[in-house]
Amino acid sequence: MRRLLLFLLAACLAVGAFAGAEGYKIRVGDELSVKVREAPELNGDYLVAEDGTIVFPEVGTVKAAGRTVAEVARDIRKGLEGGYLARASVQVVVSHYTPVRYYVLGRVRNPGAFEMEPGIPVTLLQALAFAGGLTEDADPSRIKIIRKNENTFTVDLAPAFSAGDASNDIFVREGDIVIVLKKQDRFAYVFGAVGSPGRIDFPGESGSLPLGAVVALAGGFRELTDGEIQIFPPNPSGDVRPQVIPLGETGLTREAFVVPVEPRQTVFVLDRKTKIYVLGKVRKPGPIPYRKGLTILEAVALAGGLAEGSAENRTKLITSNPDGTKKVAEINLSKLLSADKGDSVKDIELSPRTIIVVPESRF
Incomplete structure (x- = not known):
């Protein structure tokens, strides 16, 4: 429940954070309503063609796609004042929007395609809310965004879910594919002179575990009098310098007990005499x-x-x-x-x- 409340709070904060977004850029398929106060006979609705233009009486072709209504109104006014009218007051609004789609996939409750109303920005947090929110095994720190004509990138929204901090939130764009990745399994391997050698799973949301806890989860030391611990990085290959921690008769020192073991590392508990x-x-x-x-x-x-x-x-x-x-x-x-x-x-x-x-x- 706490996680849900923080998520909703972050989504609300995001609305305020993006309230001052840039003006809407007209798209192919939009319909523009144009009114000229001095020449009402020119008033009407104009469809933005595939080439991104409209054809306006007494002006001709006007580029519209990728521009704001203010920019289109300015070009129409200049065209009219160039001959048809001495002075023109032009108002342009989008009377019908072409649907804008984006996609949310992966670890959400209702994955699929979604539409957003052009001119009203949708943030990533809001998009996740529209998709039903995250599943229990979702990793909010690894949300992948596949964006047209740009490199794929990852957004970390973990602060939003843990503390209501929406500072990492971004706008969703048309055609974006949002993929919420599965939470990575957190584990390490412990071999050697321990009670239960093999894989040990990290409890809860632990990013790392102290070495003492890792040894305890592996069953503690077994028949070890004078040894050392070697900690190898994940998937070691070639020449590697492991972290070496000596062991005395009393086992781990206080300093060694808190040495962090990261997920997917391998820990060897060895006897020097062997x-x-x-x-x-x-x-x-x-x-x-x-x-x-x-x-x-x-x-x-x-x-x-x-x-x-x-x-x-x-x-x-x-x-x-x-x-x-x-x-x-x-x-x-x-x-x-x-x-x-x-x-x-x-x-x-x-x-x-x-x-x-x-x-x-x-x-």
């Missing part, structure tokens, strides 16, 4: 003792093999570079598993402090 981790969709995820010559297929086998629902063709191999950065590579385990002795595809020998992550299949 040289290899095999995580994700394997039967026994966790640490593997390192030995020289250990290969990726052997490590996966020592972790119990692939679990049901694994996407082994998108396995992530994270190794350490000398400068402290991490190299993230995608490995297709399916090819390694199916390779014959004569094939050029060879098993990969692992280096110390390697992390192997077998992701979950998307299907």
